Every structure is written in C-alpha cells, then in structure tokens.
Amino acid sequence: MSIRPPAPTPSRLDRNTAAPEKPKPLTVGFILLPGFPLMSYAAAVEPMRAANTLLDSEVYRWWHAAPGGDAVQASNGIAILPDVDVGDTKLDADRVFVCAGGNPAAFDDPALTAWLRHLARRGITLGGISGGPYLLARAGLLTGRRCTLHWEHVPAFEERYPDIEVVRSLFEIQDDRITCSGGIAALDLMLNLIERDHGPGLANGVSDWFLHNQIREGLSPQRMDLRLRIGVRDPRLLRVLAAMETNLETPLSRQGLAELARVSIRQLELLFRNRIGISLHQHYLALRLDRAHQLRRESALSSADIAMATGFANAAELARAERRRRLRATRPSSTVVEA
Structure with missing residues (x-):
C-alpha cells in the first residue's frame, strides 16, 4: 500500500531548481505519570510511527518526560525511560500530552505544574489523556474550556472543578487544548490530528494499518450503549436506567421512575x-x-x-450502607446489594 503523492516528472523540474525541502517534523511530547495507562499511551504514539512508516519520512518526532526524571512505570509494570527533563525551558515541542491513570487527583507536583504553565505561555498546544486533564486543570489551564476525560474520573473531577465544562465524549480539540478520554479513543484522536496535519489520505492509511475500520468523531460517546452494557432491550427499563445513572446526587422517587417508564410502581418492580x-x-x-x-x-x-454527592442524608447513613454491602459480599450465595 502506498499513500505517497506522485513525484514530479523530470520534465516539469527546472534543472537549476532545488528539490523542495521536506517539512519540519511535528514534535510531540508525552509527560508520563507513574501508573499511566499503557494502552492510552500506545494508542497515541503508534499512529505517529505508522505515519512516518507509510510516508517513508519523519513527519512526527516525540519525546518523553516524567516527574523525577527516572524510568516511569505504566499501570502494568512496563517502564519507559524519559529523554527530556521536567522543567526544560528550551525543548522543541508543538504538542505536549499529559498521560495519567490511577488516581490523578492525588498527584501534585509543583515543578510539573509550573512547567505546564511555562509551556502554555510559549504557545505550545497542551493535552491530557485519560486522567491527564486533572493536571491541566490543577495548573489552571482548562479554565473556561470544555474538556473530557475517562468516565471513571469524571465524578471526582466535576466535584473538584465545578467551573470546568466536562463532556463525556471521546476527545475534545479546542484551539490549543486537547483532552482525550483515553483507551482506544487516543487512536481516534491521533487519526483526527493526522488528518488535520497531513490530510485524510494519510489518516485513512494509518487507520487501515491498525485494522481500525472506522475513525470515530470526538463527540462519539465513551461508554457502551446501555442495551449492551446491561443486556436490556426493554425501552421502559432503558429510560429508567438512564435516569438513575444521571440522578445520583438527588435520587428520583419510585413514583417518578415509574412515570418515566409509563407503568405502575408494581409493574416497574416486576420489570x-x-x-x-x-x-x-x-x-x-x-x-x-x-x-x-x-x-x-x-x-x-x-x-x-x-454522602451529599451520592444522595445520602449524611456520612453515617453512607457508612451504614457501605458496611451492609461489605457484609453482603462475604456471603457467597448472593451477589446483590441489600438496603
């Protein structure tokens, strides 16, 4: 497979005209936090390698940095050696992504925060992958912006940064800020960026290289459809299940849920x-x-x-419910949660 543009024929080139210079490669940095998700990182870096291979030209370069400067381990234990120091003020970069997993809310590194702010002042496009947007938000670099991150991190992020608009999409590209929910969504993000950088032909070629037969748009949903995730097809139940998931802080009443399903409370309980x-x-x-x-x-x-964020009257009520759940889990004959 070849996606190179056709070379000019000799007759169209003046003998005294120099061959056109190759464009300068785009340089992409990855700041990897301990426990970063390897799949998200690989899905972001591999499309650039494939683009270089398909074009037989270095159109992308990349480097790695990590707090502390030592080898940084991914969530599965694989380690990557950084080749750039956190705080380097002279490095070359067009885009820099923070890749984080685990509990990014607990990671606080003043040196990294200061460096991110410095990179932003230089006009470098900054991004966060999976839990990476946490670090951008802590540095004040998402204020007034729209962002996304992995659905697992969204509840805590919204509680901590209520003034930042969070959308549950695959990725968001907003001027010089890029956020991505992680996982395979990083592949779709990079394919979209490759298309912006070098056109749809190369993006489609890279997608095909990785057996990815559809490049998803950023606004595509992160999570599997409820029908597949829970294995339910009844539209009445689907309406109720969706309402439950979006109303945890102020739980809806049984009557309200029954009205959504357009059935009686007894019928809903039977469903x-x-x-x-x-x-x-x-x-x-x-x-x-x-x-x-x-x-x-x-x-x-x-x-x-x-407790307040999850619809419990107080911390004691939440603690009792959690204790009953733990006790219930120790009984091998049952897998449900009692009230």
Missing part, C-alpha cells in the same frame, strides 16, 4: 426483578455506592461531601 435480577432499590443503591467508592478513591472530598 427489575425479571430483567435485571434485583429490585429497583437495590440497583439504584448499587449505583450510588459505586459512585461513592469512585469519589473516595479519586478525590479528597470529606465523607460528608461524598
């Missing part, structure tokens, strides 16, 4: 028992406890604030 396998209350409670667990892991919110 949950027959199609989900647990009661409506048990499912809703499980969603709220899962959110509370996420906030404990990825934010510095107090127990009282977490």
Whole structure:
C-alpha cells in the first residue's frame, strides 16, 4: 500500500531548481505519570510511527518526560525511560500530552505544574489523556474550556472543578487544548490530528494499518450503549436506567421512575426483578455506592461531601450502607446489594 503523492516528472523540474525541502517534523511530547495507562499511551504514539512508516519520512518526532526524571512505570509494570527533563525551558515541542491513570487527583507536583504553565505561555498546544486533564486543570489551564476525560474520573473531577465544562465524549480539540478520554479513543484522536496535519489520505492509511475500520468523531460517546452494557432491550427499563445513572446526587422517587417508564410502581418492580435480577432499590443503591467508592478513591472530598454527592442524608447513613454491602459480599450465595 502506498499513500505517497506522485513525484514530479523530470520534465516539469527546472534543472537549476532545488528539490523542495521536506517539512519540519511535528514534535510531540508525552509527560508520563507513574501508573499511566499503557494502552492510552500506545494508542497515541503508534499512529505517529505508522505515519512516518507509510510516508517513508519523519513527519512526527516525540519525546518523553516524567516527574523525577527516572524510568516511569505504566499501570502494568512496563517502564519507559524519559529523554527530556521536567522543567526544560528550551525543548522543541508543538504538542505536549499529559498521560495519567490511577488516581490523578492525588498527584501534585509543583515543578510539573509550573512547567505546564511555562509551556502554555510559549504557545505550545497542551493535552491530557485519560486522567491527564486533572493536571491541566490543577495548573489552571482548562479554565473556561470544555474538556473530557475517562468516565471513571469524571465524578471526582466535576466535584473538584465545578467551573470546568466536562463532556463525556471521546476527545475534545479546542484551539490549543486537547483532552482525550483515553483507551482506544487516543487512536481516534491521533487519526483526527493526522488528518488535520497531513490530510485524510494519510489518516485513512494509518487507520487501515491498525485494522481500525472506522475513525470515530470526538463527540462519539465513551461508554457502551446501555442495551449492551446491561443486556436490556426493554425501552421502559432503558429510560429508567438512564435516569438513575444521571440522578445520583438527588435520587428520583419510585413514583417518578415509574412515570418515566409509563407503568405502575408494581409493574416497574416486576420489570427489575425479571430483567435485571434485583429490585429497583437495590440497583439504584448499587449505583450510588459505586459512585461513592469512585469519589473516595479519586478525590479528597470529606465523607460528608461524598454522602451529599451520592444522595445520602449524611456520612453515617453512607457508612451504614457501605458496611451492609461489605457484609453482603462475604456471603457467597448472593451477589446483590441489600438496603
């Protein structure tokens, strides 16, 4: 497969005219935090390697940096050696991405924050992948911007940065800020950037190289459709399940949910028992406890604030519900959550 433009014929070139110079490669930096998601990083760097290969020309270069300057381990233990120091004020870069996973809310490095601000002042495009937007937000570089990040990090991020607009998309490209939800979405992001840099032919060639038969747009949803994720096709249940997921801070009443489904409360309870396998209350409670667990892991919110964000009257009520869930989990004969 070749996607090189046809070379000019000798008859069209003046003998005294020098061959056109190759364009300067775009340089992309990756700031890798300990525990960074390897899949997200690979999905971002590999398309550039493929572009170079397909064009038989170095149109992209990249470097790595890590806080502390030592080898940085990915979430699966694979280590990458940085080749640029955090704080380097003379490095070459057109775009710089922060790639983070785990609990980015707990990572605070003043030197890295200062460096990101310096890069922004230089006019370098800055991006965050997976949990990387946390670091940009902490540095004040997403103020007044729209951003996305991995759905797992969204609840804690929204609690910590309520003034930043978060969209649950694959990626967002907004002027000199780029944010990406991570995972395979990083491949779609890079394909879109390659198209902007070098045209759709190269982007399609790279996509085909990786057996990726559809380049997704940034606004595509992150998560699998509820019908597939939960295995439910009943439109009445789907309306209720979607409403539950988006109303955790102020849980909807059983009557309100039944009205959404356009059935009686008794009929809705039967739908949950027959199609989900647990009661409506048990499912809703499980969603709220899962959110509370996420906030404990990825934010510095107090127990009282977490309780408020997940629809519990106070921290004590949340603690009791969590304790009952743990006790229930120790019983091998059951997998549901009791009230």
